[in-house]
Amino acid sequence: MSDVVLRVEDLHKRYGREEVLRGVSFTVRRGEVKVILGPSGTGKSTLLRCITRLTEPDRGRVWLEDVEVTGRGVDLNRVRASIGFVFQDFNLFTHLTALDNVRIGLLKVKKLPKDRATRIAMEQLERVGLAHKAAAYPAELSGGQQQRVAIARALAMQPKLMLFDEPTSALDPELTGEVLDVMTQLARDGMTMVVVSHEVGFARAAADELIFMEGGRIVEQGPPEALFTRPQHPRTAQFLKKITALYEGGGALKDER
């Protein structure tokens, strides 16, 4: 039990009349990688945001290790500082260089002295292969490079858990590889990760478990090979077949664009 990093219990969220999350529960153990997939509008982004309460859930509970994130009087900023969040559209701070993007959390949130913050930030930039771009501004970086800096920014905080919300879906196909490589390496290094992604290759290579969501609920979850080869639910089968065709027979997708 002690190695459970994240526990999500019966999360509910509605926007107006639309019930976006209808009771989502799962746990993530230390070093585990879970990949969440499902059709658009199913509540995957909402789920990730509810975990750190960037969006306030209506009902349900979330624990990060033994801290109840949804509990009263919890220090939310501290919780968030220990959960890395990687966004679909990177959200690098536009007025800061790559180095400052990675360093700012260490300086302003963790209040580290400047030399230590700089050292950690440079290490993390190195880790994503971008130490040589430390002085570049976001607009001077490609999408793939921006996303790698964003990953370094999250990693620098030494998070207990990393959340990725479709980290490659805003990228041109030829740039997804460099980001997925970084994520795969991260998974190998033992990082605990929850990744919303439809990248079949990554899911197969790095995920310990796939979670298929639809209509605000988890429809089915299990090891990737099991889900891909003998899904229990017809919707899962249908969806996985579709994205496999899109991503593995990638040519068709690229041509369509």
Next chain:
Amino acid sequence: MDVEGLLILVKSLPALLQATLVNLGLLLGLISLGFVVGVPIALLQVYGPAPLRGLALAWEGFFRGVPALVLLILFAYLPPKLGWGLEPFTAAVLALGCRSSAYQSQIFRGAIQAIPQGQMLAARALGMSRWLAVRSIILPQALRLAIPGWSNEFSSVIKDTTLASAIGVVEVFKRASFIYQRYYELAMPAYLTVALIFLILTYGGNWLLGRLERRLAVPGFQLRGADARTQAQAQAQAQARASTPAEVAR
């Protein structure tokens, strides 16, 4: 205007220039006050809790809606009645400064709202408090975006400093009128000299602000800033100006 008139004008030039220093003092005071008050007003309007937001809206509405001359007279004659004697200069800085804070607040509000929401989201996700995120992420970007709009406000209020003459501040406009009262035929040349002084000051100030903008420029940020400006900020400013009735020097 004959040679003699020209001589009088040349001789009074030092006095005119000295009086211009009063205008510069008014400008510095009012624009700083407008900045120091305008930024919090903008922040309250965007991020503030309902009661404070209401207060910020009321402040902005009042100081943008009342003619500058009326404000000047209010600030010159009301405080003494309440037992608070104010120098005309101070009254002018307060009146015009509060007024400028209302206009400046809308420049900053437009700039703040032009920053994509993802910036705040990413800052909060890092564990920053709202206030820390505003200070270290939102404002540094918004203030850069605000420079062009702010140059506009600068060009406008620098000329408004002449309005202070209405409550007895002896600034350049008043000084020019002294000349004209004594030498009627020098009226036009004297006021043209004042016009020239303001042309030079406005041009010089905008040139400096242009340099500041380039100095603070962040690669790639300017372009998007320009986009955002044409949409959100120019619009906010147009609305701001449009709601002011025909008024002196605006």
